[in-house]
Amino acid sequence: MEGMAGQKSSLGWAVNIAAFLLVLLWTIPTLGLFVSSFRDRDQIAQSGWWQSFSGSEQTGFVRSGTEGALQDGVWVIEGSVTADGEQLVAWGTSAREPGAHAPGDTVEIDEGIDITVADDGSYRMVSDTEFDMRRGERIFVTTSSPPSFTTDNYSRVLSATGLGRAFMNTMTVTIPATVIPIMIAAFAAYALAWMQFPGRALLTAAVVGLLVVPLQVALIPLLRMHNEMGIGKGYLGIWLAHTGFGLPLAVYLLRNYMVGLPREIIESARVDGATDFQIFRRIILPLSFPALASFAIFQFLWVWNDLLVATVFLGNTREQLVMTGLLRELMGSRGGEWEILATSAFISIAVPLAVFFAMQKYLVRGLLAGSVKGG
Amino acid sequence: MELFWLAISTIAIGVFGCVAWFWGSNWVLDRILPAKGPNAGDNIRRANQIRPWLFLGPAIVFLGMYLVYPVFDSLWRSLFNSNGTRFVGADNYAWLLSDGKFRESMLNNMLWLLFVPAASTAFGLLAAQLTDRIRWGNIGKSLIFMPMAISFVGAGVIWKFIYEYRASGEAQIGLLNWIVTQMGAEPQIWLSLPFWNNFFLMIVLVWIQTGFAMVILSAALRGIPEETVEAAILDGASPLQVFFKIKVPQIMGTIAVVWTTITIVVLKVFDIVFVMTNGQWGTQVLANLMYDWMFRGTPDYGRGSAIAIVLMILVTPIMVWNIWNARKEVR
Incomplete structure (x- = not known):
């Protein structure tokens, strides 16, 4: 904004204040939950969390x-x-x-x-x-x-509500559902980006089209298909489902990235007699690390935060609930107990938030690769 | 602990299986059609025709089974009765048109479609423009972007707490009702307030999606050639004019992409409505209605599929537009 230098001093304050208000507006909801998770039941019922700092x-x-x-x-x-x-x-x-x-x-x-x-x-x-x-x-x-905060809610929630179990379930769902699509998509993306074969443009277009297919369309047919195949409801089913649903984005992101890799490297490797498999493993895969990381984060966040696929493909008993499912159940059964809800919600969003802040760079990069090019 | 080992072994099997497939099938191909000997040239050509399909194979199988086949299966199933035993033609669709809840859902979905992409894009643009011009912009961006990482269910809890209602005279623990009572008005049960409750749900999605819009639009704004802005300033354009007449037109393409991406999210919105009101008080939307028919006491797969197909039809224009753009780019 060097061109705006003349206005900078007069507008500077206004811009800073406006930006601050906007950021505040976007942060306060989460902050309220965070603060409330450290207050005990009576405190939450007696006063708003924003008053908790003043006693x-x-x-x-x-x-x-x-x-x-x-x-x-x-x-x-x-x-x-x-x-x-x-x-x-x-x-x-x-x-x-x-x-x-x-x-x-x-x-x-x-x-x-x-x-x-x-x-x-x-x-x-x-x-x-x-x-x-x-x-x-x-x-x-x-x-x-005086203002007082406690961590009692956390120990209570972890031991009593089944959140520990749900946490494990979510982990069990998320990690394989993140790793497996990456493998499959990387090979497919390489083929779409660097191999010559009839129907390549059509397949690329199909992947772009499949990006927006609503999950809802797939629920009933897949549930029946899984039942007929004998998979039924369980981890295998949900891993397969998440793999299928995550693939279009994975292939699309990786293909867009691989297409941009310098042609000379790949051509000269071909001339030197490298097979496609070797080119993929030795050159493409290491160079594509940023795109692989981007997709891994997307898929991780999406699977971790998903409620719909988990409810449909995993089931709703206490032993099967993932954290989003448990949180939903708590909202129904413990609707007024905000100390439990706030704490459980915060535990369930802590891992994605940590991943988000640690890997934000790759997330932004992936978003840009996925969207700006389309325009 | 048992679960942990199950997960670890699945990853191992999955990864090993993938590697085995890609490596093994390539190895077999090289054995059958060796790139040496009398037919070397012919073999290489034929192997090169087959190899892409080995690379693509698993992806095509998954995409076909988990996304393409379900679309047609849903379409087919929507022509059958509740448990799929009797062909009923277009009865399910006729029922949709006459059903009050469906019309309510369609209407609400339209409201969502108008409000959420518009508000998210506008706030995203504002946030991008503001944070690009201040020193602590990156921290600001992170914080506005943060809700992206929060699940819709988590966001539902967060916002339900903000909308929490206590009877007039009691201490208000919901931020919104506290502000309202501080200004001397009566506290409201926001989530059952007819018509407006839809907007209280939409705000949750706007809160989540604004960060996405901001990140993309901020990159687009930074890509605008400096000269165009400088020329406008030399010509005496005010900052507002520079923004609306010089910058916005140049990033129109990106705005369209952001808008359509959020539109898709909106069409599929489920969790927020499901956990906050479950479609009561006039807030039903298509995705939740579909879930409702699929999981009620006696599920009606015919009607559920019909609603899913309606959703599919609604996203089709965007799908076509996306493919059109992508093909233009490939050429």
Whole structure:
């Protein structure tokens, strides 16, 4: 944007602020989930996650003890109205005015009975005569607790909801479903890019066409085909299905990349007597690493995040659920328990996010190879 | 642990099987038609005719079995009754036209088709233009691009939390209702708000797809020849004019690609609706309707297939357009 140098200073601030707002808008939803996964159930229900950094105020009451002790000629009951980590803000003795008094005040609640609640939350009830109460006196307190976060949700979710099992299932589905199509597609892409045979243009066009075929079309026929072949529902079926569904993109991306490799290298290898198999293995495959990586990431993210193929081809029992399936089930059965939902969701998106941030370069490269050329 | 070994051995078998096939079939071919001896020339020519098909073989088998055959099988099956025992002709399609839920889905899909690609492309363009001009642009890009990596189900949880509703007077824990109540309005149950709830679902997909649009459009914007922009500035064009009259027309082709790619995603949208409303409150879409007919108590494969074929017909224009462009490029 050197050409814009003149406007840069005046527009600079506006652009920075606008960009910041946009980024904020796109980040906040995920951040909310992330923060909530570290708050306990009560905190989530009592205040929005955006208020969790400033601490929260609660109002409630505690009952004093009933047995006084004789000290220096007066009867005294002592105790504390706050729990560890809480700070007393205000207190009172009636439900109508729960915050009527400041910490340190002394108030007469009954004839001859005084009560003092100190800053640290300790109270002291003093009476000239022996206490005669069946139930303790109610002391209303408003306390503030500092921002507090916990990892309890994670240990709870991992042990109780079956997420550990689902995590393994997702892994089991994803890795073979990522590796196998790459092998098959690389050979096909090489043939489409560098071998001469009738029907090559037609096949290339067919691959481009198959890129957009909706999965929905394939569900019913494939389910029946798998049943007839005796594969039924299971890992083999889902691996095969993901391989089939991922192939068009794989072949397309790899072919586009391989076509761009320098012709001279391949021609001179041919002249030197290398067979196609040798050219593929020694020259094309190593040079195509970026494209292979791009596709591997696409396929990994797509399979890991998929819900539809997994529900149809793997089944819905607890032992078979992948993480997206489990998350969906939790949304139904634990709809209001946000601490569980937020934590489970975050665990399920942690791996793709890590892959995304680590391999972003290849992802972007793959996207560009896949789309810009088409225009 | 058992699962782990199953997965490892499958990878091993799969990879080994692939290598064995490609290496083995090539080896066999070289044995049958050796590139030496009296018929060397002839053999090489014939081997070169066969070899591409060895390379392509597995891919063609998979593509044929898992994508081409299902299209025709679905078409065929859509002419049968629920369990495929009786030929019913076009009955399933006639039923579609008369079914209220189907019409609702079509209408909603059209809404999605208008809104999501337009909004994603517009936001993507804005994000590309903004992040290309600031120093921390790459970090900004990463963060806007990030939702790409999140599953639709995960995004569903994230956004359902934002739309969470608590009765008026209680502490609002959903961000949207909190903002609304801070401004003095009543909290709403967004996901069952007639008509507008569709948009609350669409926003989720826009949130996911904007990063994709941004990445592609940003590359296209950077590819614009500097001279055209400079010439416009010398002629006194304002930044807005430069953007809309010089830059946008030059990346129209890329915008079209982004638009159609997102259109395809939109047509197939399933997970978001499935997990957030499951098509209740007037938010049904085709893909979810199809799933519904396929997995209800007594599945109706005829009607399910008919809906799938409708989806297939809807993507066909884009398919043809893509092939047209690709062939132009090959030539």
